[in-house]
Amino acid sequence: MAKKPSRKKSLNVLFENCFKKNWDRPALSNYNQNTLYYKDVARQIAKLHLFFEACGIKPGDRIAVCSKNQVNWCLSYLAAMTYGAVVVPILHEFQPANLRHLVTHSEARILFLGDNIWANMADMDLPGVEVVVKLTDFSVVRSINPDAPAAMEGLEEAMNKRYPGGFEKEHIQYYVDQPEQLALISYTSGTSGFSKGVMIPYRALLSNVQFAHEAEPQMDCNSRMVSMLPTAHMYGMIFEFLFEMTIGAHVFFLTRLPSPKVILEAMNSVKPDTIIAVPLVIEKIYKSMLVPFISKKRIKLMLNLPVLDKVVKNKIRENLIQAFGGKFGEVIIGGAPFNREAEAFFKRINFPFTIGYGMTECAPIITYVHWDKTKLYSCGKAAPRMKIKIDSDDPKRIPGEVLVKGDNVFLGYYKNEMATKDSFVDGWFRTGDMGIIDGDGYLYLKGRCKSMILGPSGQNIYPEEIESILNNMPYVVESLVVEDDFKLIALVYPDFEQAQEDGLDRDQLMEKLKEDMQMTNLELDQYCKLSSVEIVDQEFEKTPKRSIKRYLYQRGVNA
16 A cells, blocks of 8 residues: 655645635735735636646646746746646746757646747747646647647636635645655756756755745745746745745745846835845845945045944945845845955945855755854855765865755756766765865855866866956956966956946957956966956856856867
């Protein structure tokens, strides 16, 4: 007789209990638009479950979801997961041809799509996909399943027939998942040139949700969250959506490009209890709000005087906290390296931020500490239920690959046994990141193994560290350090508009960049000094999570 699944270890049971407990509380909102309460979310899930039944979907079948952040994305996701289907969340920034490949590769039977995405894919064949549903209004726009269109149109009638007295909280009964069961396939955004399907088990999702409960115990059914990261990416999915759906919190989706102005407007309006962000967002706010202020001669002078220094720092800190809504416990930053100058300044003014580290393969968290326990330039210590070690003879001083093990680690890459095998050594997952770890267990990342450059005498050069210095130079929007004929070249995408406002033509801008490059070299060891700088006319091509696609810009011996 098969063992009955444990409800105590089920993520879907957490959703079930939360929806019942918070039936009349607000759950999901498109910012400045409509709001759904938990009873509305539960009812929509029940309707989609009836639709899945009519389409012949079974637990374990794949259901793909692809659109910009919005309430209906979440409804589709939750409906698929609580039905027992394997969710395939796909970042909407993928090109149509790539999206078609991922949908086909995942063997999705149903595909939920945003309007704009469908407009670019309507003429494409989608092998294996039986039904395409437009997320705006949950209408079937393509189907090879003859029952699907009528089933979708008749859902209200079907609900009345299934629940003649009306759908109530006691009717909620979700699929009971098991720890090692496949929950979703998340496709990486591919800085190395291709996407891999990361197989995430329920164990990893539940462990990350538990971590959020432990890290942010002040959050409860009265809490509010602004979601500005892609919900299809593990970082945003877990900490701006799934965790909140287990505590009865209210999530607001920006639904538009998260510029500093839009973000601060939403923060001031919603007043979130915790803020989840990627470095790019915080760095933009730092450059637009703080740098112009602290660059003033009078402020610079005050920041160098002991008594006035404290007054100014406290004022800056308080203004920044109020700009983010004034209610949050901490800002958690992750997803990419943080600008060292910005990090040092936020640390100096005692701003409540912390930097975590994670990967899609760990769903996503690997390291974290609360903001009042952080160390400058570290990304924290191993998260609960996770272990870290450095593949180095001297892990405290000599960088080595970061290896991890624990409940958060994925099952492997979908249909890619070779990549799975290459990603593990003696049961430890090879992250591909280089780092050191101090005596207190704090991890310091140096860069990606694949982006590391071998110096002329065998030294390890981490371009990310040099780029962090370059990005603080005037007129530098972003930079990339590459190797060409054993020399280091700085590729710079400059702020052309600012240069023009300051009266600099292209030649003068280049001279300024060369001068500043020489200043940068003063901070660098001899083996990693830059030989030249080049202007790039367009922003570097990036992955959907805003990491530069380094492989597109490699030269010389690394090309």
